[in-house]
Amino acid sequence: MTTTHAAAPPADRAEAQPKRLRSATAAGRRRIWGTVAFHTGAGLLSLLWLVPIAVVLITSTRSFDDIASHGLGSLPHSFTLGGFRAAWVDGGQKQALINSLIVTVPAVLLSLLLASMAAFALSRYDLPLRRAALLVMLGGNLLPPQILLIPVSKLTEQLGLYDTLPALIGVQVGFGIGFYVFVLHGFMRAIPAEIQQAAVIDGAGPWQIYSRIILPLTRPALAALTALSFTWIFNDLLWAITVLRSDSKMPITASLLGLQGQYVSQWNVVAAGSVIAAAPTVLVFLRFQRHFVAGLNLGAVK
Amino acid sequence: MALVTAGRLRRRPRGAGRVPPLVLAFVLIPLLAEGFWVFWPAVQGFYLSLTKWDGISPPQFIGLANYREMLHDSVFHTAVLDTVLWLALFGGLSAVLGLGAALLLQQERRGVGFYRAALFLPVVFSLTATALVWQAMYQPDGLIDKAMSGVGLGSLTHPWLADQSTALYAVIVPALWRQIGYVMVLYLAGLKGIDPALYEAAKVDGATRWQQFRHITVPQLRSVNAVVLSVIVIDSLRSFDVVWALTRGGPYHSSELLSTYMYSTAFQSLRLGYGSALAVVIFVLAFGVIASYLVRAFREAD
Amino acid sequence: MNTLTSTPSTPGSRRQFLAGAGAIGAAALMSGCVTSSSSSGGGSSSNGGGTVTLQSNLSSPQAKSAMQDLVAAFNKRGKVKAGLNTVASETFRTQLPTYLTSANPPDLLTWYPGSVADTYARKNLLLDVSDIWTRPELSGYSDALKKLCTSSAGHKVFVPASYYWWGVFYKKSNFAKWGVQEPTTWDEFLALCETIKGKGVHPIGLGAGGGTAWVASAWFDYLNIRVNGAQYHRDLLAGRHRFDDPEVHKVFDTWSQALPYFDPNGTALAFQDATTALLNNRTGMMLIGTFFADAAPKDQLGDLDFFRFPIIDPKVPAAEEGPTDGYFASARTHRADEVKELMSWLATAEAQEIYLKGSSGTALPTNPQAKDAGTPLVKKGRALIEGAADVTQFFNRDSSDALQPTADTALTKFLARPKEVTSILTTWQRDAQKIWSQ
CATH class of the missing domain: 3.40.190.10 (Periplasmic binding protein-like II)
Structure with a gap:
């Protein structure tokens, strides 16, 4: 559809001015072919990417009997929302989604609050060892999490936090913070010093400078990191299964794995569960696509 | 802003002499949070790698015996080789295909936003959901085998995840599916940053498309390449969820990566000491990349 | 920015520091409140009151609902309350050692008797429940089962509930x-x-x-x-x-x-x-x-x-x-009496029949007084095990996880x-x- 639209104007013009002749028509044709080729290539590529998603969406609305007798790869012979019901109610996805939000929202807020404070101090003041502190914090985020799994689960036990959601919030904040500090530091450093000096001369303390000047100016970076960290924390599996035990406390990703273990051959339920688990991050992505892409690029050290 | 005098102050007027205690707290609180949840457990992890521990009785110090055992552990050797293969294939393909997608989709045409979004969408899925989606695709009665039979390739259908000659590759595909969009976004930003005047000049000189790519695009992307490399190496040493959910490193270790071997050794065979030693190996392998990332960050930070 | 002019110019006064710290504290407190309210609402919390936590690996749909029936029936009896926590069986398998070694373990867990239970008992992770084996609920149990539920140290550490073939x-x-x-x-x-x-x-x-x-x-x-x-x-x-x-x-x-x-x-x-x-x-x-x-x-x-x-x-x-399924309790439970109460009830004919009725009913009860589902399939299965020259459990049950x-x-x-x-x-x-x- 887009192809014809894009192609139409040059073709019209070529006809309207027959004397401009060959070269214009040829160029127009080349453009048409270019457009066709582009949309064919990009369209096929996108299709390839979207097929697995379509398969899951379709599977989630089929009935178990349909899948069992016709196979997973066949066209649907049924339509039912029973899979969603099973996943949402019996499979506990509803509680899991609530748990995920209970963990994700405070963890995102807390990490960004702490990270912005640290980034503010490190970027706007001549602290001793500030570069070292920055790198140590970033380095912690780059550690392979495997090395932390065993000690972290023992640590939460000793604190009596094992199998509680605050433990998961704590470890998410602790592990993610280094990266956010690093990104925000880069951003805050670029804010002109004059702005801060003016405030200092006006008698503002660090808290005022932080909360009323720097933080508002950092809003684009904060928005990008919010979108990004939301998906990271929401999608995490490893930490959740390390510090939690009760199914009633598991966030959605871990619960999805449990759902798969519970409804092994019932692909409609598993597919419905995957749709439920992916929906929130897809919504965040579609709504904040710009911030999202910006966030990924912020992380890239250029 | 109100004061012009600001410009006359020191060149780097960040701190007004002494650092306010609040600013110190701004750094120390996040640092403590990270120290508590990351560095302290990491130190314990290193210590545990020198012990023999079943998670139940107290750990027993055995020096470097775990590391000596690795020398003769054929599964460890497989896991190292597979990790290298994974790095090369997953890394290489996601870089090449990500760049290809970025080149294709860099032009601002109608509909390009849709294509970009389609390729990027899987990035927001959790690895668990990704794995389940692809597990459905790979089922013996799933879409891949059905489609192959449909086009007369029935003889090539396969228990993809259960055959040792295809398992590793079958697991790389979903990982790529999720990673390429990410790499594409990084390259898109990089391509956007190239000065269009360079291409104009080249065109005037009569350079072909390929020459433009070779002599302008590639060199100009050098800094982005470094970022992509870091992202890929760190992600692939970490990415454990997909492999774990799809094959658990099997069949018989043919898709075993260091990360899955570490997890099964520690949490299934309950050899927590040896598992910690494997985690240390992962850390050492990642260290080169982490260090170079940090070095660049260090320059950046100044 | 002009509004800031009135504050004293010494940076970082004590008051400001406290204000900052207060803000952090408030944020932490806020997140703490949100989470604690939910976890108590989520049921089966392991540290709440006198509720006995039963960690179950019976996660397939029918078995799970049968376990829910079972726990509901126990809770109706009044005295002691139990909470069920079902974990997908493959997750349970890998996490069991973690459950048992944690400082605040689930009180009671589904698992297997014999060699596999003994590997945990030898590490002092299982509660000695020898005394409930003398109670009337377990008096009719066969000698073979008694032996199966006894650790190498001579303690009874297990209560069987069903077996299958x-x-x-x-x-x-x-x-x-x-x-x-x-x-x-x-x-x-x-x-x-x-x-x-x-x-x-x-x-x-x-x-x-x-x-x-x-x-x-x-x-x-x-x-x-x-x-x-x-x-x-x-x-x-x-x-x-x-x-x-x-x-x-x-x-x-x-x-x-x-x-x-x-x-x-x-x-x-x-x-x-x-x-x-x-x-x-x-x-x-x-x-x-x-x-x-x-x-x-x-x-x-x-x-x-x-x-x-x-x-x-x-x-x-x-x-x-002929693998036997049932329950063992963590040695670190803080509610040993309540757990034993639940365990001995789980050994009764009443409890085992509730489970068989709710599930697919293809297992056999361990209590000799309990009735099985009575289908031809189950009769044939019972005959198979009862006529066997010897009964093994299963690979991991006869060795270790x-x-x-x-x-x-x-x-x-x-x-x-x-x-x-x-x-x-x-x-x-x-x-x-x-x-x-x-």
Whole structure:
């Protein structure tokens, strides 16, 4: 559809001015072919990417009997929302989604609050060892999490936090913070010093400078990191299964794995569960696509 | 802003002499949070790698015996080789295909936003959901085998995840599916940053498309390449969820990566000491990349 | 910015620091409130009041709802309250040691008696429940069960609730259609496979893929107890023989004869998917335990029947796999009396019948007074176990949970590359040695 639209104007013009002749028509044709080729290539590529998603969406609305007798790869012979019901109610996805939000929202807020404070101090003041502190914090985020799994689960036990959601919030904040500090530091450093000096001369303390000047100016970076960290924390599996035990406390990703273990051959339920688990991050992505892409690029050290 | 005098102050007027205690707290609180949840457990992890521990009785110090055992552990050797293969294939393909997608989709045409979004969408899925989606695709009665039979390739259908000659590759595909969009976004930003005047000049000189790519695009992307490399190496040493959910490193270790071997050794065979030693190996392998990332960050930070 | 002019110019006064710290504290407090309110609302919290936490691996839909019925019935009795926490069985399998060693463990857990329970008991992780075995609820239990639930230190650490059997399951309608009979000997079995293959159906389904690789161990167990006998099998699993012994080679030689008849997707499908394949006539038979019925559509069970794993060497007494399921309690529980109360109730006929009614009903109760489901299938299963010369449990139950992954690797490799059996067994022995020597 887009192809014809894009192609139409040059073709019209070529006809309207027959004397401009060959070269214009040829160029127009080349453009048409270019457009066709582009949309064919990009369209096929996108299709390839979207097929697995379509398969899951379709599977989630089929009935178990349909899948069992016709196979997973066949066209649907049924339509039912029973899979969603099973996943949402019996499979506990509803509680899991609530748990995920209970963990994700405070963890995102807390990490960004702490990270912005640290980034503010490190970027706007001549602290001793500030570069070292920055790198140590970033380095912690780059550690392979495997090395932390065993000690972290023992640590939460000793604190009596094992199998509680605050433990998961704590470890998410602790592990993610280094990266956010690093990104925000880069951003805050670029804010002109004059702005801060003016405030200092006006008698503002660090808290005022932080909360009323720097933080508002950092809003684009904060928005990008919010979108990004939301998906990271929401999608995490490893930490959740390390510090939690009760199914009633598991966030959605871990619960999805449990759902798969519970409804092994019932692909409609598993597919419905995957749709439920992916929906929130897809919504965040579609709504904040710009911030999202910006966030990924912020992380890239250029 | 109100004061012009600001410009006359020191060149780097960040701190007004002494650092306010609040600013110190701004750094120390996040640092403590990270120290508590990351560095302290990491130190314990290193210590545990020198012990023999079943998670139940107290750990027993055995020096470097775990590391000596690795020398003769054929599964460890497989896991190292597979990790290298994974790095090369997953890394290489996601870089090449990500760049290809970025080149294709860099032009601002109608509909390009849709294509970009389609390729990027899987990035927001959790690895668990990704794995389940692809597990459905790979089922013996799933879409891949059905489609192959449909086009007369029935003889090539396969228990993809259960055959040792295809398992590793079958697991790389979903990982790529999720990673390429990410790499594409990084390259898109990089391509956007190239000065269009360079291409104009080249065109005037009569350079072909390929020459433009070779002599302008590639060199100009050098800094982005470094970022992509870091992202890929760190992600692939970490990415454990997909492999774990799809094959658990099997069949018989043919898709075993260091990360899955570490997890099964520690949490299934309950050899927590040896598992910690494997985690240390992962850390050492990642260290080169982490260090170079940090070095660049260090320059950046100044 | 101009509004800031009135504040004193000394940066970082004490007041400001406190304000900042207060803000952080408030944020932490806020998140703490949000979370604590939810976790108490989520039911089954492990640290709340006198509720006994029961951590269950019975996660297949029917078994899970049966467990919910069971706990609800217990809670109606009033005195002690219990909370159920169901975890997907494959997750439970990997997390069990973590549960048992944690500082605040679940009070009661579903698992298995025998050698596997003893590996935990030897590490002092299990509660000594010898006293409840003297209560009337458990008085009628057989000596064999008593022995099975006793640790090597002589304490009773387990309360059994049900047992089940393994058999070669098939659809009656299919056998009738093909005009074939149940085989009793290995040769008859191979001939039957040949016939079924001729009908264009894969004769033997397996279900050792998709995370349930342990199902393949049933074949190893059965071949070993048919070829070498139950005692040899137990000794082998305990490390008193070697996996590269000629006896074990013989097991795999026998297995090779049946390999051409296995479903090529045997190691690609989880046992639940393999069940679906059997019910949809894609495979002819399947060696499986009756737990598969908890994940299968209930209306299809009527068409199912099974036969005893064929006899290979008539001189070897026919032992059967009859795994017992039940409960052990964590040694670190803070509610030992309440846990024992629950455990002894779970041993009653009343409790066991509630569970059987809610689930697929293909298990058998351990309490001699409890009635089973009474279907022909269950009667046949009971007769199989009661007539057995010896009863084994299952690979991991007769050894340890840590040994199971070594078997999974060896057996899936054998299924794909039967010719490499010698190197597979050498590797298996080496891997197993690491576990035994721990």
